Every structure is written in structure tokens, then in C-alpha cells.
Amino acid sequence: MSSFLFSIRVFSLGVLFLFSFLSAKEENRLPNLVYIMVDDLGYGDLGCYGSTQHRTPVIDQLAAEGARLTDFYVSAVCTPTRTAFLTGRHPARERLFEVLWPTSEGGLDPSAVTIAEWLSEYGYKSHCIGKWHVGHMEEEQLPLGQGFDEWYGIPYPNDMGPGHPQEGFRNESWPPIPMYRGTEVVEAPIDNDLLTQQFTAEAVRFIAENHHRPFFLFLSHAMPHTILGASPDFKGRTENGLFGDSVEELDWGVGEVLRALRVFGLEENTLVVFVSDNGASMRPWKKVEGIEWGLGSNGELRSGKMYSFEGGIRVPAIYRWPGVIPEGQVIDTAVNILDTIPTFAEMAGIESLDSAIDGVSIGPVLRGESHDLDDRPIFVGSGRIDAVRKGKWKYMVSSEPTWKSDIEWEPLLFDLSQDIGEKQNLVSEKPEVAKEMKAILDAFQAEVDADYEARN
DSSP states (O other): OOHHHHHHHHHHHHHHHHHHTTOOOOTTOOOEEEEEEESSOOTTSSGGGTOOSSOOHHHHHHHHTSEEEEEEEOOSSHHHHHHHHHHSSOGGGGTOOSOOOTTOOOOSOTTSOOHHHHHHTTTOEEEEEEEOOSOOSSGGGSGGGGTOSEEEEESSOTTOSTTOOSTTTOOTTSOOOOEEETTEEEESSOOGGGHHHHHHHHHHHHHHHHTTSOEEEEEEOOTTSSBOOOOTTTTTOSSSHHHHHHHHHHHHHHHHHHHHHHHTTOGGGEEEEEEESSOOOOSSOSEETTEEBOOOOOTTSOSOTTSSSHHHHEEEEEEEOTTTSOTTEEEOSOEEGGGHHHHHHHHHTOOOOSSOOSOOOOHHHHTTSOOTTTTSEEEEOSSSSOEEEETTEEEESOOSOTTTOOOOOOOEEEETTTOTTOOOOOTTTOHHHHHHHHHHHHHHHHHHHHHHHHHO
8 A cells, every 4th residue: 555545544534533523413404515526537437337447336336325317418528517517507608618728818707606605605614626627817716716615626637737748739838737725836746646645635634624514525536537647556456547547546535535424424414426527538549658548438429528429418427315315216317517506405405596597406306206307408518509408309500619620510410219329310300300409509599698798
């Protein structure tokens, strides 16, 4: 066992047992929210979603104890997904369609109300741990300026340093990737191999110090993103290369967080969510200049990250809240990361944000009470709003991210109930459906444009 991993476990045990005697159940206490987001994990990269390439027993058990969602949607790249999660508003409303780079001056408007700011009104202590990636040029764009009480992490992905291995992405003017604690840089450059363990240790510390009050933990792991990393305890552990090693270390990290909740008796008062920010990369980048890159599995879904086919926008998602969410559910209702804020509000019994929210509560679905959301439209995109799903139908007007290409694709219509791999375009066979879906997509785009113009 490495000294670093040993120190984490000693720290975890010491802190947990030091404070465990203080843990006591409080009646009528608001529930905790632990939201674990990983980077570029594909639809087929967990055991409970069919992976046989590596092992994820902790996450599989999390799914067995709650609900595994089969039709959970995000954006095709990370910045808009995180914007949607933080605000409950479609990223197009903030014009955050695309990925932010180290030199990007844009980001989430500091005036936007985030989930952390909203929860603070109810006495929640909040911490953002890990990758941020919704703006970093000004302090007010970083987590502490967006309502979080604490931040320990990196401002953008782990591959956006001066040594980026992919030609066309490399920029020697980019600074070494910094690790922040609050507003201070505490490490630069980062040690890619230790990120999962560092973020896990920080999450355990936060739970230990705040177990006596309601808390919101946004644990945003950097793995298994493009440039992979794993600690000595996990490197070489699987037959699936460094990608499998990094996923198994993430599984271990989830287990450490769950153990902390268990020691403090918080399991029955905590909603734990596990999601990926977009599908796995399908680009032919395996090893470049000696650096191994991530190539996960999107299972039977078409394409991957950056594209609005299902492989880019449909991701693993697990919800667990013992005693509230029935165990062992597999839910095929189409839901969206935009649903996070209204879902938590409804399930916790508190008021949602006053600002316009694009999502709805999926609490009744998670509790097994209702599946009445099947017919609502869900809008997604790779660089703009370019696809809509409604019921079994999915309509697309483009599948190229705007920053990558100006190619306009022919309209595409798929029946996902029969063709999850999106192999058969039904526009010619179902022109009435295509026309109806196009009208829905166009109307939403017009509404978003009008909203943006009214606010700017």
C-alpha cells in the first residue's frame, strides 16, 4: 500500500472515529445532498450498465440500493452540462454551449443563481471538490463567487496544461494546471495520478466536519478524462489499461464517501447521486507521445462525447436515498440533469428557485409513484440546441459541435424504442412526426433566444 493511500485511510478513520460520538440523529433535519459527477464515463463503463472490462462493485451496489436510470440526459460536452446542473436552466440561456479553455474569458454569469446559493438560504454548508469548468478568469466566476462555502479543485480539465499531447489542442502559453483551496493556489502543476485520492480525502473531511448540519457536497472528479491517471495502488490493477485502473479507483473513492456517511449515521438522511458529465470519447486517441488517453464504452449507443447522438448525451445515473427511493429500481423514463434542483426541492420539502427552471421534479418517478414524464420534450446539444427527444422519438438537425465544424447534417429522426443505436433515419418514412418534432425544437430555440435578448 502506498504511503499516500495509507495516509488517506488513517486520516479517514481518525477523523471519523474522533467525531462519530458527536453524531446524533436530528428530527426534522433537512436531508444532505451528495452529488458525484465523473468526467467522460461512458454508458457502458459500469458493471451495472453491462461493463465486463473492469470492476465497479461499490457503484453497482449503490444502484442495487436505489434507482438506476437508463435514459438520463446531459449535454455532449462538460461546460454546458455543469451549467445546467448548477443553475437548473438550459445552458443555451447563458450562451454556454461549448467547452471553456484556459484562455477563455467567458463563463457562468455571477448574477446567475446557483444550486449552492439557493441551498445556502436553507442553512446548507456547501463544498465544490474537483473540476469546475464554468469560468475561471475572475474570482467571482469560481466556486466561492458562485455560492459555495468551500472549494478544493482545478478550474478546468486535467488535460488543459501546456503539455497537452494532442496536436491541434496543445497551447504552450497555457499555464500549469493549478489546484485551488478557496482563492489560493496550493499546488501547480497538479499530480494527475493523485487527483482521485486527493478529492476523496477532501470529501471525507468535509462530511466529518459537517455531519451535524445539512450539507451539499458536489464531488466533481477529474477522471476518467482524456489524460488518465491512477495512484500506485490502482495502476496496473485491471486488464483494461489505465482507463480501467482509473475507473476502479473512482469506485473505491465512492466507497470511502459512502463509508463516511454510514459511520455518522447519515445514510438515511442523504440523497446520493452518481452521474457522468457526458459520454465517453470515441476519438481515436489511445496513446499520444507516451500518454494514455481515455477511450471508454458507450455500450450499444451511437457515437460519443461532442456529438448529440445517444452515446454523447445519455450517461449512467444512479440515485440512492434509503427509505425514500425503493431499492433495485431500473427506471427508463427520460430525465435530464436540468431536473436536479426541482427534484431536490420537492423531495426535501423546500421551495425551488424563484428564477425560471427548465427541469421538473423526478421525485415521483424515483419513488415509484408515477412515470407521467414520458411525453415531455428534452432538449440537448453538442454546440447548440440541435436535438430533441419526446417519448420514443428523437429529432436532430445537426451532430457537429459548432467549434469543430460548420457542416450541416440532414435532419435525422429515430425511434429509440426500436433503434437505440440510431441506425435508421425515419424522416422520409415519418414526415408528420419529423415536422412536429422540428416545430417543438424551433419553438424552444426561439423562446431561449428571446429570453437571452431580454436579459442582455
